[in-house]
Amino acid sequence: MFGRFLPSGGMDVQLSPVAWGAWIGLLVTMLNMLPIGQLDGGHVAYALLGRKADYLAYTTIAICVLLGILIPQNYTLLFLPLMALVFGPRHPAPLNDISRLGGRHIALAIVGLCVFVLLFMPAPLMIVTP
Secondary structure (H helix, E strand, C coil): CEEEECCCCCEEEECCHHHHHHHHHHHHHHHHCCCCCCCHHHHHHHHHHHHHHHHHHHHHHHHHHHHHHHCCCCCHHHHHHHHHHHHCCCCCCCCCCCCCCCHHHHHHHHHHHHHHHHHCCCCCCCCCCC
């Protein structure tokens, strides 16, 4: 990756097509790990928290809206809450919710949370105007 200074004072990073593919893969994985509805993060949150995962989903939507408003020229995170509200932020109840999670499963859920934290991009795509 080679960079050159932009007239706006920022840094322009030129990525190869493979790096773009990897970046898009990480972005999609991060979006999938959000604790909202039927996304993988929503399944993990529901397994850990039960019906309280709905509060986490609405909090996540509010945080995404707040970040989308506070970070200038970043409208990417405003699109996600709109999608979440259209598809439904609540996780449907399972047919058989009898067994509790064991220690190993809780550890795997914590690993999933760590993956989300490592992949989270507060400003995934910034539009820089000269």
